[in-house]
Amino acid sequence: MATHVTTVSDPEYQEVQSQRLLGFLFFLISDCVIFGDFIFSYLYLRNAAPVWPPVGIERPYLYLAAVNSVVLFGSGATMHYAMEGIRRARLRQFVSFTVLTIILGSMFLGGQAYEYTHLRDTWAGSTFGASFFTLTGLHGFHVFIGVVFLIVVLLQTLRGTYTPQRHFGLTAATLYWHFVDVIWVALFFLFYIY
Amino acid sequence: MSISELEQHPASHIHPPPDTFIKKYVFSLDHKVIAVQYFVTAGLFLVFAGLLAELMRVQLMGPNNHVLSTAVFDEAYSLHGTAMVWLVGIPLVTGAFGNLIMPVQIGARDVAFPWLNMLSFWMLPVAGILVFSSLLFGAPQAGWTEYPPVSLQLPLGASLSLWCAGVFVIGVSSTITGLNFLVTIIKMRAPGMTYTRMPLFVWATGVTAFLSMIATANLSAALAGLFIQHVFGVPLYDVGRGGAPVLWQHVFWFYSHPAVYILILPAFGIVSEVIPTFVRRPIFGYKAIAYSSAAIGLLSFMVWAHHMFTSGLQHWEQLFFMILTMVIAVPTGIKIFSWVTTLWRGKVRLDSPLLFVLGFLSTFTLGGITGVMLASVPADAQEHASYFVVAHIHYVLFGGTIFGIFAGLYYWWPKMTGRMLDERLGKWHFWIMYLAFNLTFLPMHWVGLLGMPRRVATYDPVFAGTNMFVSISSFVLAASILIFIINAWRSARQGEPAGPNPWGARTLEWMIPSPMPYYNFRDIPIVLSGPYDYGKPLPYANISQDLAMVPVH
Numbered sequence: 001m002a003t004h005v006t007t008v009s010d011p012e013y014q015e016v017q018s019q020r021l022l023g024f025l026f027f028l029i030s031d032c033v034i035f036g037d038f039i040f041s042y043l044y045l046r047n048a049a050p051v052w053p054p055v056g057i058e059r060p061y062l063y064l065a066a067v068n069s070v071v072l073f074g075s076g077a078t079m080h081y082a083m084e085g086i087r088r089a090r091l092r093q094f095v096s097f098t099v100l101t102i103i104l105g106s107m108f109l110g111g112q113a114y115e116y117t118h119l120r121d122t123w124a125g126s127t128f129g130a131s132f133f134t135l136t137g138l139h140g141f142h143v144f145i146g147v148v149f150l151i152v153v154l155l156q157t158l159r160g161t162y163t164p165q166r167h168f169g170l171t172a173a174t175l176y177w178h179f180v181d182v183i184w185v186a187l188f189f190l191f192y193i194y
Numbered sequence: 195m196s197i198s199e200l201e202q203h204p205a206s207h208i209h210p211p212p213d214t215f216i217k218k219y220v221f222s223l224d225h226k227v228i229a230v231q232y233f234v235t236a237g238l239f240l241v242f243a244g245l246l247a248e249l250m251r252v253q254l255m256g257p258n259n260h261v262l263s264t265a266v267f268d269e270a271y272s273l274h275g276t277a278m279v280w281l282v283g284i285p286l287v288t289g290a291f292g293n294l295i296m297p298v299q300i301g302a303r304d305v306a307f308p309w310l311n312m313l314s315f316w317m318l319p320v321a322g323i324l325v326f327s328s329l330l331f332g333a334p335q336a337g338w339t340e341y342p343p344v345s346l347q348l349p350l351g352a353s354l355s356l357w358c359a360g361v362f363v364i365g366v367s368s369t370i371t372g373l374n375f376l377v378t379i380i381k382m383r384a385p386g387m388t389y390t391r392m393p394l395f396v397w398a399t400g401v402t403a404f405l406s407m408i409a410t411a412n413l414s415a416a417l418a419g420l421f422i423q424h425v426f427g428v429p430l431y432d433v434g435r436g437g438a439p440v441l442w443q444h445v446f447w448f449y450s451h452p453a454v455y456i457l458i459l460p461a462f463g464i465v466s467e468v469i470p471t472f473v474r475r476p477i478f479g480y481k482a483i484a485y486s487s488a489a490i491g492l493l494s495f496m497v498w499a500h501h502m503f504t505s506g507l508q509h510w511e512q513l514f515f516m517i518l519t520m521v522i523a524v525p526t527g528i529k530i531f532s533w534v535t536t537l538w539r540g541k542v543r544l545d546s547p548l549l550f551v552l553g554f555l556s557t558f559t560l561g562g563i564t565g566v567m568l569a570s571v572p573a574d575a576q577e578h579a580s581y582f583v584v585a586h587i588h589y590v591l592f593g594g595t596i597f598g599i600f601a602g603l604y605y606w607w608p609k610m611t612g613r614m615l616d617e618r619l620g621k622w623h624f625w626i627m628y629l630a631f632n633l634t635f636l637p638m639h640w641v642g643l644l645g646m647p648r649r650v651a652t653y654d655p656v657f658a659g660t661n662m663f664v665s666i667s668s669f670v671l672a673a674s675i676l677i678f679i680i681n682a683w684r685s686a687r688q689g690e691p692a693g694p695n696p697w698g699a700r701t702l703e704w705m706i707p708s709p710m711p712y713y714n715f716r717d718i719p720i721v722l723s724g725p726y727d728y729g730k731p732l733p734y735a736n737i738s739q740d741l742a743m744v745p746v747h
Contacts, residue, residue: 019377044444045438123422
């Protein structure tokens with residue numbers, strides 16, 4: 001991809017970039033549908049159950065998840081400043097804030113791992129566990145992919161792949177990261193508050 | 195234009211011309227080659243799935259035959275449905291026709307993401323192998339819908355896992371194709387081609403792409419749910435542990451109802467292309483046909499539970515889905531009337547593409563009407579588990595989709611291969627297929643209304659005569675496809691060269707040589723108005739007017 005970018009003229013790159021951006025947005029929409037399916041399933045099972053959570057199941061601890069949420073939303077902010085850095089051609093700002101985002105994302109994953117190992121309910125244990133572990137696990141997997149995505153684009157940036165004008169890979173990584181943040185808002189509400 | 199000239203061309207950044215056999219024919223990035231790959235692969239699966247159907251018809255030749263055991267009979271109809279929907283129908287109408295025609299009709303050199311296009315195609319054989327290999331472990335026996343709890347009660351677990359994995363793969367492929375086509379249509383239309391100047395096949399493909407993108411993503415999630423329920427015992431659908439079997443029906447039909455429109459909308463698009471070409475007059479109600487496709491697309495997300503009237507829905511839910519299902523007949527009717535009005539007093543040329551379109555119109559309309567009958571809750575309660583439903587689905591999916599596919603094949607074959615098909619064989623093919631189709635599926639309405647249940651290997655002897663008749667007709671139906679294969683073979687060996695525009699059509703694919711050159715257009719055309727104004731000059735600024743002539747054959 002990078003080799004093509006250097007050989008085509010700018011208006012054409014703009015066109016290709018706008019196609020990729022639209023394609024990536026469509027990907028995020030279809031990803032959203034996947035979360036939507038499991039959220040629908042959760043609400044359906046919850047509605048069908050006589051008591052919720054099912055007898056003998058305790059809900060996960062709110063405060064740990066709240067701290068974890070703050071960590072994840074903080075990473076959204078640092079991601080934003082990282083992108084500001086690349087747009088204004090401040091490489092150091094980009095690198096430091098991206099590293100910070102990666103650290104915060106990993107902290108979120110660590111918090112989730114801690115929560116998983118300290119819950120008594122299991123994936124196959126109840127309908128609550130089925131919904132909770134499927135949805136938060138799917139989300140955690142997305143965060144993991146996001147962290148990998150960020151590490152890759154960080155290395156690419158250090159090798160000089162992106163410029164302040166041409167950085168579709170960075171735009172995609174940022175969009176993905178914010179998307180994962182927004183999904184977490186819904187999951188946090190559904191499992192810890194509602 | 196030579197390859198070296200093309201490399202100078204600004205479009206060569208899409209993908210450079212292939213230099214090896216593998217890059218040219220196996221892992222090709224060219225939308226036209228990928229289309230042919232789809233045709234061949236899905237055609238092979240069509241033969242497998244068709245043979246499964248014929249096996250069932252052999253079993254049903256007598257009321258208590260022992261050709262197939264009941265378990266194998268269940269496997270046969272489960273895989274027949276699975277393969278026909280996911281491995282034959284959807285790949286043919288989207289992957290094959292969409293890839294072959296849509297980019298050319300909008301004046302583009304390829305789809306937006308050629309590499310993703312190649313990936314989508316290669317998921318099809320993988321999915322096919324996964325689905326058919328489940329036969330080795332005793333294939334799933336709960337039908338193509340795989341309702342729990344029946345689907346979870348298999349003696350051997352591997353087959354359902356393979357089935358889930360196979361359908362998941364083809365689902366992801368379908369989502370990617372949808373995304374790819376939608377970006378192509380939105381971003382890559384030739385200068386001057388506004389949305390209301392697009393050919394109607396592009397409209398149909400666009401709406402289909404939207405449905406594939408949204409609905410099929412949901413299918414992937416639903417299948418992942420069935421898979422984790424089956425393999426890890428995660429209680430989503432298992433009623434014994436708080437799960438809900440009806441939940442599976444909701445998430446499955448939320449995909450699978452839009453999926454029937456994924457199967458039929460491109461066929462609508464093909465019909466809208468063929469009719470004006472063969473009656474030499476502008477299509478009646480261009481905007482009505484275009485916008486009714488969009489209306490069908492949106493409504494199709496709001497009718498899924500009409501498949502579940504007998505699954506214990508609330509009364510208000512039944513009423514809601516019954517009314518919306520009947521509403522969907524309105525945009526469909528708008529299309530039918532627009533096509534019939536276009537035919538009305540036209541200069542009709544009864545070549546094989548138009549014959550298949552007329553077959554489509556008559557059978558699809560009948561299937562649509564039985565669809566409205568089934569949408570009525572009290573009638574559905576009686577008809578749901580009977581052969582009436584089998585007759586209905588085959589009138590819309592065989593009489594609709596397959597006739598549409600053959601209309602498109604006869605129409606675009608010269609464009610795809612550069613050679614004509616034999617018109618006489620084409621007419622034989624149509625008439626034998628059309629008669630055998632109706633003799634196979636029309637009697638199923640009657641035995642269904644008389645109470646013959648679907649999905650069973652044995653039946654009451656009073657239905658023996660009709661079933662024998664249906665089985666024999668179905669063998670003729672299968673044999674009629676051989677005529678097409680002979681026709682294709684003869685066309686490849688001694689077919690008459692087609693020239694760029696054998697039918698005298700006006701859309702952009704007919705403005706370039708047949709078969710289509712790499713990169714399609716030397717210069718991207720400039721579009722001045724819509725494509726169906728027969729009798730007026732061609733609506734393209736930089737294309738020779740000579741191409742509008744109808745050659746004499």
